[in-house]
Amino acid sequence: MRTRRRFRHPPIDEDCILLINRLAARNHQEGTGGPFAALVVEAETGRIRSAGVDMVLAFGLSSAHAEVVALSLAQAGPGSWDLDAPVGPALELVVNRRTCVMRYSAATWSGVRRLFMTAHGPEVEDLTGLDEGPMREDSHAHGRR
Numbered sequence: 651m652r653t654r655r656r657f658r659h660p661p662i663d664e665d666c667i668l669l670i671n672r673l674a675a676r677n678h679q680e681g682t683g684g685p686f687a688a689l690v691v692e693a694e695t696g697r698i699r700s701a702g703v704d705m706v707l708a709f710g711l712s713s714a715h716a717e718v719v720a721l722s723l724a725q726a727g728p729g730s731w732d733l734d735a736p737v738g739p740a741l742e743l744v745v746n747r748r749t750c751v752m753r754y755s756a757a758t759w760s761g762v763r764r765l766f767m768t769a770h771g772p773e774v775e776d777l778t779g780l781d782e783g784p785m786r787e788d789s790h791a792h793g794r795r
Contacts, residue, residue, distance in 0.1 A: 666744060673703050741761070
């Protein structure tokens, strides 16, 4: 059995949130997808491992959401789907809004240690017009234990 690394949860950097919002806005302005973006970051340092934007419309794929794109790119680097490898830094997924069940599950299976949503209330659905569907009560601050 593998030993879990312990780390403090530093506050998500304001620059990280600004970057996510800029990527999401640019994606929507370019017409390649919805106003959604995600980053995979190292938990201790905040170093960005990968970034993803919503590509559902551009690729014609229902699973090409920002989180899935960012996680896939992070997994391609080390060549493993498990981002909770015993060596290397602990990773977190930062997104610019509440996730749906599919994206929440992708985050859980990926091995990231925490899912941080910069927005998670009903106002996100009001702004986008998208119904994200049912979600667990504690989904706004997911962390693997």
